[in-house]
Amino acid sequence: MDETSQSMELLLTVTRQGDRTLGTQIETQVRDAVRDGRLRAGARVPSTRDLARQLGVSRRVVVGAYAQLAAEGYLTLRQGARPSVADTVQAPAHPVPSAPTPARTPRFDLRPRAPDVSRFPRAQWLRCLRDALRNMTNADLGYGDPRGTEALRSALADYLGRVRGVVTVPGRVVVTNGYSQGQGIVCRALVDSGVRRIGFENPSHPEQRRVAEAAGLRVVPVAVDECGIRVDALDRADVDAVVLTPAHQHPTGAVLTGARRRDLLAWLRRRDAIAIEDDYDAEYRYDRAAVGALQGLDPDRVIYAGSASKTLAPALRLGWLVVPGRLLAAVTDHKDLADCGTAGIEQHAFATFLSRGELDRHLRRMRIRYRRRRDLLLRTLAEALPEATARGIAAGLHATVELPDGYDEEAILRQARQRGVDLMTTHDFWIPPGSGRPTLLLGYGQVPLPAVPEAIRVVADAVRSGRAG
Ligand SMILES: Cc1ncc(COP(=O)(O)O)c(C=O)c1O
Structure with missing residues (x-):
């Protein structure tokens, strides 16, 4: 031995x-x-x-x-x-954390998070990755422009102009590691320019509020109704920037109406403020063509932010910003400071993927799938839980389902978990002490069509058992 x-x-x-x-x-x-x-x-x-x-x-x-x-x-x-x-050696203050226990796999995962990653176009991505690597020069394997590769910024400028009505040139596009990093570096650039308070829709994604706070900003809640963010509330919030989800408010599902868009743009000009448009899932609209991006109406005051996390897979960690001229240098500098630029080989692969029309093809296929799931989910729910009301537009990867007063969200979550179902409620998204009617968020990204009726019947059962009193 x-x-x-x-x-x-x-x-x-x-x-x-x-x-x-x-x-x-x-x-x-x-x-x-x-x-x-x-x-x-x-x-x-x-x-x-x-x-x-x-x-x-x-x-x-x-x-x-x-x-x-x-x-x-x-x-x-x-x-x-x-x-x-040596006496000078400092023992760790806390025990080294042990490896996290593996998460249990629920029978039905209805959390509105990831898309159906089992449909990730692996073969097409692999082809683009192989071709990208074959065609990249030695210089392409160096550090490069912190904003991202020219090829991807051009492909994104074309795609966003064509599909989302974004007004830009490749020079204003900054490739990021997902939306979250993009929002973080924009927040740091805003702090540099003197901004201290930023408005967030209430309810909104708590992680994104944390990102803003970590950059040194004070988060101020701004009310949302069925027409999207309330501009009168924004006006009173005393903020110089705002993060919003105009195409599909997250998580209520409202779309920012035309009148509100006009009011918002007027407020931005009056206040000389900046809006960060989180366009996380606008490609999924099922009843009509998606409304164009807000950015197209005022490219000097609206920063457009997108991501591949909902269209392809969160694991890609690919996102993008379209930045007004006055913030471009600061945003580029913060991106450079953060990581010297997003992974170049993946950027080349994504540029190829976009310019070959692979994303358009993938989205055409997925829109049909998600739409069928959503329709079946709502039909089953109407039968199994007639007291529930679907809110918001036919879009995205989750349904927002409101219950009458008297239902207890916490108890429903507990009952659902006991039955092997993971879901979320708006409770997780309110900025304290905000609150509203009990509302379930039922994601259909992870539930294949044949499983939808059973998943919803289990949810209905959990809701009844979770009824307060
Ligand atoms: C509201 C919202 N915006 C953006 C994103 C995308 O974030 P990222 O690109 O960092 O994965 C998500 C993902 O869950 C989201 O829910």
Whole structure:
């Protein structure tokens, strides 16, 4: 047997297989034991002679390893004294967290999060990735422009102009790691320009509010109704920027009406404020063509922000911004500071994917699927839970379902979980202490069509059992 393993207080193990030297193995294990607190400051460690004997290695190897650890400040070596862990070593304040327990897989996952990733166009993506890599020059493998590759910024400018009515040139497009990073760097650029307070729709996505707060902004709630964000409330909020979801308010499902759009644009001009348009799922409108992006109406005051997380897969971590000239340098600088630019090989693949029309084809297929799921979900719900009312437009990847007063969202969630169903309610999206009618958010991205009726019947059962009183 090649492996020498001796049990001692440190439980060191060395092997002669592999390419790491014996000395490196000893150093790594002692270092790890000190860092995670198994060996505390001042603790004695075996002499070089003892350890060499115990591990069956030459003493010279241990002397070298200990010298390295002493030079790094982990061990104290003194003539005639036993070596020990340096007094200056700081043990971790908290125990090292153990690996998270794997999440249980629900029978039906109705959380409005991911799209149907089982339909991710793997073959097409792989072809684009292979072609991108084949065609990329050596220079393309360097750092490049922090805004993103020219090829992707051009492809996005074309796509967004054609599909969303976004007014831009490739130079104003900044490729990001998903919407979330884009919003974060815009918030930091806004802070640089003196903005301190930012409005968020109430309800809205809590993670995105956290992103704004982490950038140093104070989040101010702005009420939403069936016409989208309330501009009168925005006017009173005393903010210089606002994040909103005009195409499909998240999570209520309202669309910002034409009149509200006009009021909002007038407010932006009056206040000389900036809007961040989160266009996260506008490609999915089932009853008519999607309304164009707000950005197209005032490209100098509206920052457009999109993402591949709902159209393709969150794992791509691809998003994009279209930035007004006055903020472009600051946004580019923050993107550069954050990560020197989004992964270039994926950007090239996505540029190819877009320019070959693969995204259009994928969306045409997925729109049909999601629409069928949504229709079946609402039909089943009308039969199984006639007291529920669907709110919002026929769009996106979830249905917003309002219940009459007297239903308890927490109890419904508990009952649903007991039946193997994960879903969400608007409770998770209110900015405290906001509240409204009990409302369920039923995502259909993860539930195949044949499973929809059973999933909804289980939800209806959970709702009845969760009724307050
Ligand atoms: C409202 C909203 N905006 C944007 C996103 C996309 O975020 P990201 O691109 O960072 O995955 C999501 C995803 O869940 C969302 O719910």
